[in-house]
Amino acid sequence: MSALEIRNIHKRYGEVETLKGIDIALESGEFLVLLGSSGCGKSTLLNIIAGLAEPSGGDIRIGERSILGLHPKDRDIAMVFQSYALYPNMSVARNIGFGLEMRKVPAPEREKAVRETARLLQIENLLDRKPSQLSGGQRQRVAIGRALVRNPQVFLFDEPLSNLDAKLRMEMRTELKRLHQMLKTTIVYVTHDQIEAMTLATRIAVMRDGRIEQLGTPEDIYDRPATLYVAGFVGSPPMNILDAAVADDGLRLASSGESLPLPVDFRNAVTAGRRVKIGIRPEALRLANTGMPGTRVTARVEVVELTGPELVATAKLGEQRITACLPPRTRLVVGLEHAFSFDEAALHLFDPETGRTLLTA
């Protein structure tokens, strides 16, 4: 039995269909991240799970029962909003305890639960304050506390970190991961931030245009992207995508005419003459030393950016550009051709028409 099961969920607003059949089954304790750019339907799906929007078709089950048609309060869920959505006139303690208060939990029990939650989130000293007296990070902790205190079956997070500055976002991300490891709660988390998705999720659903583009573990999504969209969306800088054709002796790059070997995994999937898109992650590229074995391409370096931990080089390979993430002290000369090498296993092949991977297994 799944903790949360989403079955063939559709959502139409008049002519527009924002969700086109979503199927996900979550085991208890899973951390699912719905990842996608704005307008992909991820927040709509979250609102449907919460009961803040009704689907046009499909079913949602928590445990053994369908929760469709149930009032949000009866769904055994808690939600953390992007804007924190704290009640401005109430103290932090009352904000956290409000859900329990509405459920008529006796005051002593409520106070105990609020205090425990506050301790967990390290906000015990803030309990008497009003939300307006808190910093962004503190407000976010209170919002999380308000969800935690009710101990529901499923937690819903709607882009909870996107209003925080970069440093705080990282801190809260680690904090969320810590909480999840400790409490083993079932979480559905919406974000457009692929780093958040990769770091937090036990599984990621990459969404696009109301559909799930790929559902898998962070490793699946990163190492075996199912589509060009996923390949381009996850990873920073994004995967290099090059046009190529299958020849008798391997792959031929469209832009430079260079030959590359056809990776073993794809040998049965393609035949000579077929056009493909090749994907290779920037971090899979190395600067090739003379005499070093392995596959290599030659490209003219255009721009070099040092980010600190790495050096991001943009180079021109015939008519196309590729990006390589290299060790920070790599010596590159802008304007000169350099050879970049990589393992052939790092190559991904996609169908240029459908955008889907040509990996058959």
Add this chain to the structure above:
Amino acid sequence: MPGTWITTRAWLLMLPLLVIMVAVIGWPLVDTVRLSFTDAKLVGTAGGFVGFDNYAKMLGGSNFQRALITTTWFAVVSVAAEMVLGVLAALLLNQQFRGRTALRALMILPWALPTVVNATLWRLIYNPEYGALNAALTQLGLLESYRSWLGEPGSALIALIVADCWKNFPLVALIALAALQAVPRDITAAALVDGAGPLNRFRYVIMPYLAGPLLVALVLRTIEAFKVFDIIWVMTRGGPANSTRTLSILVYQEAFSFQRAGSGASLALIVTLLVTILAVAYAALLRKAAGAS
């Protein structure tokens, strides 16, 4: 002295306005104060100085006391009803439904009507021979025979309050609607998930956003209601049997119907003082509310 020229020019520029203000506000006010200490008639005698006689007579008289009670009753009931109706209307108009924009525009209509038009309209509705209210109530079987709503002391004030509410609740609704639209969607959603029912959502989540703007509406409406004159003058002229005679009507009758300019002036100043006390009290309340948020 530095700035003298600037100061002189500023005074020169303000001079026309000052002259007009002194002529239309300052002088009548001063003259009213002067009049209130005389036994002047509206026409004829200029009147002699009588000290505080007028004030003593007015404050001690049963007319004033009865008018004060009538006015307070009118103000409290009509403003309370307007606040409740206004907030309910705003809550309704804040929902998503087809025709909402049209309904919002329609709602403002009574408020946009001139008071005299509104009063005439309601006088027709209350008409004892062919009024719509009588027709509706008898046809529904709620009333045996036609009544003179404005002609009976027991019902005239209530009938006036209804007419006044109908005209003025849209203002409250408008202010409340603007405040409701400022309530963040996420917060109401959070309250839904937290399990707050409609009443608790209103009380704990919406009311804090509504309180400040509603207080402004309350201040405006109370002061207006306390000064009420035109709607009553058109509909009942303070009758029947003085049952709808408010303070402003009393002032008018004293000064113009009975032509006792002196005592009329003293009464007018008493009413002004009462309204000023109300206004100052409300201003303090508003400042406190602003400080609290």
